[in-house]
Amino acid sequence: MASVSDRVVSALREWAAETPIAVRIQGDCMAPLLKSGATVRIMRQRFYPPGDVVVVHTTDGRLLAHRLLGCYRRQRQWRWLTQADSALWPDGAVPTERVLGKVYGGECSPLLVRVPLTHRLKALLRFLLFGFFVLISYGLRTRRP
Numbered sequence: 001m002a003s004v005s006d007r008v009v010s011a012l013r014e015w016a017a018e019t020p021i022a023v024r025i026q027g028d029c030m031a032p033l034l035k036s037g038a039t040v041r042i043m044r045q046r047f048y049p050p051g052d053v054v055v056v057h058t059t060d061g062r063l064l065a066h067r068l069l070g071c072y073r074r075q076r077q078w079r080w081l082t083q084a085d086s087a088l089w090p091d092g093a094v095p096t097e098r099v100l101g102k103v104y105g106g107e108c109s110p111l112l113v114r115v116p117l118t119h120r121l122k123a124l125l126r127f128l129l130f131g132f133f134v135l136i137s138y139g140l141r142t143r144r145p
Helices: 004-017 117-142
Strands: 021-024 041-044 053-057 061-074 077-082 101-107
Touching: 004 021, 004 041, 004 101, 021 101, 041 053, 053 077, 061 101, 061 117, 077 117
Parallel strands: none
Antiparallel strands: 021 041, 041 101, 053 061, 053 101, 061 077
């Protein structure tokens, strides 16, 4: 997707709190549930459970529609961890203000709107495995001989 400024994203995020907004998706990382060129509607919520597909604004200005794995607090700020369905490893975690909203409808599979329990459990498992690997690698770096 084309680069989007922080100011535009902030306005979109506020607008998405009021009414669903349309965003065009580029890329096949969520195929076959979401195809490149599809237009989806997103809406901001207070809470997103694991498994929801959310649109986030990356630090390089792109908008990504990826599956939410979970969130955690770091330096007094909530961080949201997402991953494309076709990816082997999660994206870099983003702060709350970079989450525009969840996929609410549009040209996508109904499985992205009404997320099945199996997809939610798989997302939560990915989140826990990522946390486990982070703890292991941290322990290896801090271990003294």
